[in-house]
Amino acid sequence: MTNPAPPAVAWITGASGGIGLATAERLADAGMRLVLHAGRRPDGADTLARRFGPLAEIYVAEITDADAHRAALDRAVARFGRIDVCVPNAGIWPHEDRPLVDMPTERIRRVLSTNLEGALVTARTFLECLRRCGPRCDGRGASLCFVGSTAGRFGEPYHVAYAASKGALRAIVGSLAREIVDLDPRGRVNMVEPGWTATPMAAAGLGDDDAVRRAVATMPLARVARPEDVAHAIAFLCDLDRAAHVTGEILTVAGGMQGRLVRAPSDVDPAAIRGEATKTPTSRSS
Numbered sequence: 001m002t003n004p005a006p007p008a009v010a011w012i013t014g015a016s017g018g019i020g021l022a023t024a025e026r027l028a029d030a031g032m033r034l035v036l037h038a039g040r041r042p043d044g045a046d047t048l049a050r051r052f053g054p055l056a057e058i059y060v061a062e063i064t065d066a067d068a069h070r071a072a073l074d075r076a077v078a079r080f081g082r083i084d085v086c087v088p089n090a091g092i093w094p095h096e097d098r099p100l101v102d103m104p105t106e107r108i109r110r111v112l113s114t115n116l117e118g119a120l121v122t123a124r125t126f127l128e129c130l131r132r133c134g135p136r137c138d139g140r141g142a143s144l145c146f147v148g149s150t151a152g153r154f155g156e157p158y159h160v161a162y163a164a165s166k167g168a169l170r171a172i173v174g175s176l177a178r179e180i181v182d183l184d185p186r187g188r189v190n191m192v193e194p195g196w197t198a199t200p201m202a203a204a205g206l207g208d209d210d211a212v213r214r215a216v217a218t219m220p221l222a223r224v225a226r227p228e229d230v231a232h233a234i235a236f237l238c239d240l241d242r243a244a245h246v247t248g249e250i251l252t253v254a255g256g257m258q259g260r261l262v263r264a265p266s267d268v269d270p271a272a273i274r275g276e277a278t279k280t281p282t283s284r285s286s
Helices: 018-029 042-055 066-080 105-133 160-182 200-206 209-216 227-238 270-277
Strands: 009-012 033-037 056-059 085-087 143-147 188-194 250-253
Touching: 009 018, 009 066, 018 033, 018 042, 018 085, 018 227, 033 042, 033 066, 042 056, 056 066, 066 105, 085 105, 085 227, 105 143, 105 160, 143 160, 143 227, 160 188, 188 227, 200 209, 209 270, 227 250
Parallel strands: 009 033, 009 085, 033 056, 085 143, 143 188, 188 250
Antiparallel strands: none
């Protein structure tokens, strides 16, 4: 009698809230074990520990600290056996509008360091781990799924550093989809590209009625996404079976956002949209 394959193990950065937390919930529901990066917030780590208990290895670190990530993955491999899935999710979006001509160098560096360097360091650490552990014995391939933004496709005036950091991920997906198969012949690299999503990071922007009207006026589906909407898409691309032949792809979850108006901004009711964004589907019990 053959032994059943061990559960898949997923590493998620920026997991203490928003899309990262919703993704952890979905992957736990799918039976995966978790390695959860809680940023630099010990309180976030405590919340994750209460929520996921023995399902997860949880740690706090600066997102660009490769040594801290390696140490966390070493602990997780010792505990769970390997790492199969990686979701580089950690990122920042400074809420203050600033044209590039007035944007401080420190803001540019901080955004690019967190969103772009952080994603690359995360991906590299995952690939190092994959090289050490080798492909799964059951033939199912590893999955690396980035979290981008529609700002990386359409641009975002007054947030050009953020748009640049997310636009670069598109090139990274295409590049790493070719590289990962050197380490795992069935390994895959994809990205989910959210639009406006009701997360703590976006709360300041979504508090501005005019900003909500401008955003939703480009969407056939006139509402802001919930973290769960994005997490379901990530969970699909991370599924070792259902998405086994999907790689190098970018899945946009943005209500059909287009680079043009599909309704007059005056026809948008920000209060109704905020209400839709806070309707949370039933989540797993803790």
